[in-house]
Amino acid sequence: MNRHAGDARDGDSSESDHVGQHAHPQPLAHHPLGGDPFTTLATMRLPVGTRTLLGMSDGFFSLETVPRFLGTPDNPTALHDDLVASGISPARMPIGCFLWPGEKNVLIDAGYGPRIGGSGAMIGGQLPAHLRHFGFSFDDIDVVALSHLHADHTGWIADQHGEPLFRNAQVVLGRADWDYFVVSDRLKASAAHVRQALVTMAEQGRVTLVDEDVTIAPGVRLVGGPGHTPGHSLYVLEADGDRAILFGDAIYCPAQLTDTDWAASSDVDPVAAKRTREAYLRELDQNGGLAVGCHFPGLRAGRVLSGAWQSERGQQ
Numbered sequence: 668m669n670r671h672a673g674d675a676r677d678g679d680s681s682e683s684d685h686v687g688q689h690a691h692p693q694p695l696a697h698h699p700l701g702g703d704p705f706t707t708l709a710t711m712r713l714p715v716g717t718r719t720l721l722g723m724s725d726g727f728f729s730l731e732t733v734p735r736f737l738g739t740p741d742n743p744t745a746l747h748d749d750l751v752a753s754g755i756s757p758a759r760m761p762i763g764c765f766l767w768p769g770e771k772n773v774l775i776d777a778g779y780g781p782r783i784g785g786s787g788a789m790i791g792g793q794l795p796a797h798l799r800h801f802g803f804s805f806d807d808i809d810v811v812a813l814s815h816l817h818a819d820h821t822g823w824i825a826d827q828h829g830e831p832l833f834r835n836a837q838v839v840l841g842r843a844d845w846d847y848f849v850v851s852d853r854l855k856a857s858a859a860h861v862r863q864a865l866v867t868m869a870e871q872g873r874v875t876l877v878d879e880d881v882t883i884a885p886g887v888r889l890v891g892g893p894g895h896t897p898g899h900s901l902y903v904l905e906a907d908g909d910r911a912i913l914f915g916d917a918i919y920c921p922a923q924l925t926d927t928d929w930a931a932s933s934d935v936d937p938v939a940a941k942r943t944r945e946a947y948l949r950e951l952d953q954n955g956g957l958a959v960g961c962h963f964p965g966l967r968a969g970r971v972l973s974g975a976w977q978s979e980r981g982q983q
C-alpha cells in the first residue's frame with residue numbers, strides 16, 4: 668500500500684483554526700500529539716551535485732479524517748478505503764518544506780505555521796526548530812519560493828497579526844495563484860493574516876510574480892505545473908549537471924506517478940492536474956533525476972525507472 672497521500676485541508680483550514688496558540692512550538696518529544704519519523708520529525712538531506720537539498724516537515728495531516736481526499740473519478744474514496752483495509756492508523760502525511768542553501772538561501776514552501784486546524788487533523792509548528800537544527804534562522808532566508816498558496820504551504824509567511832516573518836526574503840510564486848487567491852480573495856478567513864502579510868510584502872516590492880519558467884536563484888528554476896491550483900509551480904534544483912525536482916502538490920504521493928487517475932479533492936482543475944502529473948512522469952522517465960513531493964511519506968525522494976517509481980535516496 669503505497670498510496671499515502673496529501674492533505675485535504677489544503678487551503679481549506681476551518682474557521683476554528685487556532686492561529687498563534689502554538690507560537691512557541693513545544694519540543695517535539697513533549698508535543699501533545701507526539702512526533703513520528705514520517706511526519707513531524709521527518710528531515711532529509713539529498714545530495715544534488717556538490718550541493719545539498721534539505722527537507723523538513725512542519726507537522727502533519729491526518730488522512731483518515733477526510734474520506735474523499737484522494738481517489739479516482741470512479742471511486743472518490745479510493746485512498747480512504749485502502750487505508751481502512753490496510754489497518755494503518757493513524758495515517759499521517761508530512762507537511763514538507765525544503766531548503767536549498769547557497770549564495771542565496773532558498774526556502775521552498777513555508778509549512779502550515781504555528782497552529783492546529785480541522786480539529787487536530789492538521790498541525791504545524793516545527794519549521795523553526797528544523798531550520799535551527801540545520802543551522803538557519805528565518806532571517807537567513809533570502810527567497811521564499813512557494814509552490815502555491817494553500818494554507819499548508821504558506822503558514823509561516825506571517826505571524827497571527829499579519830506581520831511578515833521572513834524579514835529579509837523575497838517571495839516568489841506563480842502569478843495565476845496570486846490572481847486566484849489574493850486578488851480574488853479566495854484564501855479562507857483563517858488565512859487572512861497570510862494574505863495581509865503577502866499584500867504588505869508586495870507593497871514593499873518583496874513579491875515576485877512569475878508567468879513563465881524562469882531561474883529565480885542560482886540553481887533554482889521555477890517551472891509551471893497548473894491544475895492543483897491555477898499558478899501551481901514546481902522547482903528544479905540543479906548543480907554540477909545533477910538535478911532534483913520538487914513537485915509541490917502537483918503529485919501528492921508516488922502512487923500518482925503510475926496511477927495518474929488518482930486526483931486530490933483539493934485539485935482546483937483535476938484535468939489540468941492530471942496533465943501536469945503525466946507530463947512530469949514522462950519528463951522524469953526520459954531525463955532521469957530525483958524528485959520528491961511536499962507530502963511524500965518521510966519526505967523520501969525517488970526516481971522514475973521505466974515507468975515505475977523507485978524510492979531511492981534522501982537520508983533521514
Ligand SMILES: [Zn+2]
Nearest residue numbers: 674677819916
Ligand atoms: Zn499541501
